[in-house]
Amino acid sequence: MSKGICILGATGSIGVSTLDVVARHPDAYRVVALTAHRNTDALFEQCLAHRPDYAVVSDADKAAEFAARIAQSPLAGIKVLAGAEGLSQVAVLPEVDAVMAAIVGGAGLLPTLAAAQAGKTVLLANKEALVMSGQVFLEAVRASGAVLLPIDSEHNAIFQCMPAGYATGTPATAARRILLTASGGPFRQTPLTELPHVTPAQAIAHPKWDMGKKISVDSATMMNKGLELIEACLLFSMPPEAIQVVIHPQSIIHSMVDYVDGSVLAQMGNPDMRTPIAHALAWPARFDSGVAPLDIFKVARMDFERPDLERFPCLGLAVEAVSAGGLMPAVLNAANEIAVQAFLDEKIRFTDIARVIAASMREFTPLPADSLAAVLQADAEARAAAERIVNGMAA
Ligand code: NAD
Ligand code: MG
Numbered sequence: 039m040s041k042g043i044c045i046l047g048a049t050g051s052i053g054v055s056t057l058d059v060v061a062r063h064p065d066a067y068r069v070v071a072l073t074a075h076r077n078t079d080a081l082f083e084q085c086l087a088h089r090p091d092y093a094v095v096s097d098a099d100k101a102a103e104f105a106a107r108i109a110q111s112p113l114a115g116i117k118v119l120a121g122a123e124g125l126s127q128v129a130v131l132p133e134v135d136a137v138m139a140a141i142v143g144g145a146g147l148l149p150t151l152a153a154a155q156a157g158k159t160v161l162l163a164n165k166e167a168l169v170m171s172g173q174v175f176l177e178a179v180r181a182s183g184a185v186l187l188p189i190d191s192e193h194n195a196i197f198q199c200m201p202a203g204y205a206t207g208t209p210a211t212a213a214r215r216i217l218l219t220a221s222g223g224p225f226r227q228t229p230l231t232e233l234p235h236v237t238p239a240q241a242i243a244h245p246k247w248d249m250g251k252k253i254s255v256d257s258a259t260m261m262n263k264g265l266e267l268i269e270a271c272l273l274f275s276m277p278p279e280a281i282q283v284v285i286h287p288q289s290i291i292h293s294m295v296d297y298v299d300g301s302v303l304a305q306m307g308n309p310d311m312r313t314p315i316a317h318a319l320a321w322p323a324r325f326d327s328g329v330a331p332l333d334i335f336k337v338a339r340m341d342f343e344r345p346d347l348e349r350f351p352c353l354g355l356a357v358e359a360v361s362a363g364g365l366m367p368a369v370l371n372a373a374n375e376i377a378v379q380a381f382l383d384e385k386i387r388f389t390d391i392a393r394v395i396a397a398s399m400r401e402f403t404p405l406p407a408d409s410l411a412a413v414l415q416a417d418a419e420a421r422a423a424a425e426r427i428v429n430g431m432a433a
Contacts (some may be wrong), residue, residue, distance in 0.1 A: 040064070040065060040066055040067055040068045041066065041067055041068070041135040041136055042067075042068050042070040042131070042133045042134045042135050042136070043056075043060060043067050043068070043069055043070060043134065043135070043136045043137070043138065043319075044070055044071040044072075044073075044092075044128050044129055044131065044134045044136070044137045044138070044153075045057065045069070045071070045072050045073065045137075045138045045140060046073050046125060046128075046129060046137060046138060046139050046140055046141050046146060046149050046150065046164075047073060047074075047075075047138075047139075047140035047141035047142065047146065047163075047164070048072035048073055048074060048081065048084055048140070049074040049075075049077045049080040049081055049084065050140055050141075050142060050250050051248065051249050051250050051311070052138070052140035052163045052189065052250075052311060052315070053072075053138070053140045055310075055311045055312050055315055056138050056140065056161075056315050056319075057069070057084060057087075057088060058312060058328060059312050059315050059316045059319060059327055059328065060088075060319070061087075061088070062325075062326055062327075062328060063319070063320075063325055063326075066319070066320070066325065067136075067319065069088040069089070069090045070090060070091050070092065070128070070131060070133050070134050071090050071091065071092035071093070071094065071128035071129075071131065071134065072084050072085065072088065072090045072092075072093050072094070073093070073094035073095075073096060073124070073125055073128065073141075073149075074093075074094070074095060074096070075095070075096045075097050075141075075145075076095075076097045076100050078095055078100050078103070078104040078107070081093060081095065081104070082104070082107060082108070082111075082113075085108070085113050085116055086113065089113075089116075090116060091115075091116065091117060091133070092116065092117045092118075092119060092128050092131070093108065093116050093117075093118050093119075094118070094119045094120070094124035094125055094127075094128055095118065095119075095120055095124070096120075096121060096122055096124065096125055096145070098120050098121045101118065101119075101120030101121065101124075102120070104118060105118040105120075122145070122148065122149075125141075125148070125149035126148055126149045126152040128149075129149040129150070129152045129153040129156070129158070130152050130153065130155075130156040130158070134153075134158060135158065135159060136158060136159040136160075136161060136319070137149075137150070137153035137158045137159070137160055137161065138161045138163065138189070138315075139153065139160060139161065139162050139163055139164040139167060139189075140163040140164060140189075141164050141167075142164070142166070142250050142252050142253065143164075143166050143252060143375050144166055144167070144170055144371065144372065144375060144417055146164035146166065146167045147164075147166070147167040147170055147171060147413075150162070150164055150167040150175075151167070151171065151174075151175060151178055151410070153184070154175060154178040154179045154182060154184045154186070155178045155181075155182055155184075156182065156184070157182035157183050157184045158184055158185075159184070159185040159187065160179070160184055160185070160186050160187070161187050161189050161315070161318045161319070162186060162187065162188055162189055162190070163189040163190060165190055165265050165266060165269045166265065166371050166375070168269055168272055168273070169265050169268045169269060169272075169367050169368070169370075169371050170367065170368040170371050170372075170413055170417060171368070171407070171410065171413045172272055172367060172368075172407050172413075173272075173407060173408075174407060174408070174409065174410055174413060175272075176272060185205075186273070187318040187321055188269075188273055188314070188318070189311070189314050189315060189318055190266060190269060190314070191292045191293075191309070191311060191313070191314050192218055192219060192266055192270070192292055192293040193266070193269060193270060193273055193274075193293070194292070194305075194313075194314035194317055194318065195219075195291075195292035195293040195294075195304070195305035195314075196216055196218075196270065196273075196274060196293045196294075196295055196305075197273075198305045198317065199293070199294065199295040199303035199304065199305055200213065200274070200295065201213070205321075205322075209275075210274065210295075212297050212298045212299070213274075213276075213295050213296070213297055213298075214280065214296055214297065214298050215280050215281070215282060215295075215296035216270055216274065216276055216280060216281045216282070216293065216294070216295055216296070217282050217284050217293060217294035217295075217296060217302070218263065218266060218267060218270060218281055218282065218283050218284065218293050219283075219284050219285075219286040219289070219291055219292060219293050219294070220260065220262075220263045220283055220284065220285050220286065220345065221244070221245060221246045221247070221257065221285070221286070221287055221289045221309075222260075222285040222287050222343070222345075223244065223245070223257040223258040223259075223260060223262075224240060224241065224243055224244060224245055224257075224258055225240075225241075225258055225349070226285065226287065226349075230348070230349060233349075233388055233389050234387045234388065234389045235387070235388075236258075236388045238251075238255070238381060238382050238384065241254065241255050241258040241381070241388060242254040242255060242258075244257055244258075245287075246287075246288075246289040246309045247289070247309055247311075251382060252375070252378055252379075255378045255381060255382065255391075256352075256374070256378065258388070259350065259352040259388070259391050259392065260345065260350035260352055260353045261352035261353070261355075261356065261374050261378075261391070261395075263283050263345070263350075263353055263356075264352055264353045264355065264356020264357070264359075264370075265356060265371065265374075267281050267283065267353075267356055267357065267360065268356060268359065268360045268367050268370075271360055278357055278360045278361055283345050283353065284342050284343070284344075284345075285342065285343040285344070285345055286340060286341065286342050286343075287341055287343075288337060288339075288340050288341065289309040290306050290307070290308075290309070290332070290337050290340060291304045291305070291306050291340065292304075292305050292306065292307065292309075292314075293305065306332060307329065307332055308329055308330060308332055310327075310329045310330075312327040312328055312329050313327050313329050315327065316328075316329075351392040351396070352374070352391065352392050352395065355370060355392060355395050355396055355399065356370060358399070359399065362404040363404055363407075364404035364405050364406045364407050365402070365404060365405050365406070365407045365412060365413065365416040366399065366402065366404040367407075368407065368413050368416045368417050368420065369398060369399055369402045369416055369419075369420040370395060370399060371417075371420075372398075372416070372417045372418075372420035372421045372424065373394060373395040373398035373399065373420050373421075373423070373424040374391070374395050375421070376394065376398075376421050376424035376425055376428060377390070377391040377392075377394035377395055377424060377428065378391060380394070380428040380432070385428060385431075385432045386428055386431050386432060390428075390431055393431075394424050394427050394428055394431070395424070397423075397427045398420055398423045398424045398427060401423050402416070402419075402420065402423075
């Protein structure tokens with residue numbers, strides 16, 4: 039029998055790749071719900087192509103117009119829901135088995151957590167949701183018996199390199215280290231003196247991956263790797279000291295696990311998110327993703343470098359946040375979201391992103407992240423602090 043899928047953030051880069059894979063397997067998956075924030079034209083096209091039962095427009099201003107458009111079209115049977123509540127409603131529908139969490143940023147936390155609480159198979163692309171809520175999220179997964187499968191290519195690679203039985207509870211005690219790979223982004227070799235002057239357009243032109251704007255800027259600052267380091271600590275119960283970030287510009291190895299006997303297992307493939315998406319959709323089996331086979335002769339060589347924390351101070355800040363623990367990762371994430379948006383809006387410079395985050399973190403002590411309320415409060419306070427710091431810089 040086919041499984042029902044809800045795609046949160048269907049119109050984004052991960053959402054589109056997910057629909058591409060799902061459309062290849064109509065016997066395996068049926069699209070129950072699609073969500074978008076403001077891009078209702080793209081959502082309408084997706085509704086035409088995939089005929090979901092529900093469509094959610096989370097921006098309340100855009101939802102009424104979209105509902106009217108659906109009602110006057112051959113898609114009139116589709117139920118249109120609005121606002122953030124609509125997202126959580128579709129994530130827990132009984133006919134939904136799997137939820138692709140592909141909203142960007144903290145906006146994805148509540149519906150993703152709702153899916154986890156409802157015991158769904160959660161396909162997690164939205165790393166910010168996990169970084170913010172940490173143990174609160176993992177505890178929800180444990181309590182409901184939800185299945186959590188990583189979509190982030192590195193974490194999906196690590197998951198694939200873990201021992202058999204890992205997903206069903208066998209601990210990976212013989213895994214001593216994770217080698218978390220990173221492309222190094224567009225500014226890996228840019229002279230440091232030029233970094234204050236790089237533009238948003240340059241920052242979002244990623245050399246290897248085609249992604250949404252926020253994660254593209256995060257890749258340029260390497261905050262993406264910082265968030266991923268925190269994500270890996272949580273998903274694989276590893277201390278930050280056991281995770282080594284490795285710059286690998288070709289992006290062919292998607293991460294590695296180092297075992298006590300000296301074996302290092304790597305997962306490789308072309309840099310195309312349809313591979314980890316298809317892996318999680320088919321898990322524990324496998325099916326076609328549409329990704330071309332890896333041409334190892336064309337790859338020809340692979341390079342590995344240590345990250346330079348002077349060039350990438352955001353990576354150091356993420357290590358500080360995870361080491362401080364408690365609500366500090368939520369503070370880091372919130373301040374980063376504000377700083378990245380301010381950079382995209384040309385209010386601050388590229389190199390100010392790390393300064394805003396560092397200054398925001400200094401205003402907080404790492405209280406325990408023991409409830410959703412505490413996480414949401416830290417998130418809101420850190421956003422306010424970062425906004426204030428941005429405005430001070432821009433003035
Ligand atoms: P994107 O910007 O392309 O898409 C974001 C999606 O979220 C869109 O559908 C948008 O409508 C929706 N959205 C935006 N703001 C929202 C809000 N306030 N409320 C509800 N919905 C909202 O982003 P993306 O590149 O697809 O990334 C999505 C997530 O996946 C991010 O957390 C990112 O870190 C993660 N991820 C992406 C990639 C990639 O290759 N793109 C790889 C690994 C992880
Ligand atoms: Mg990644």
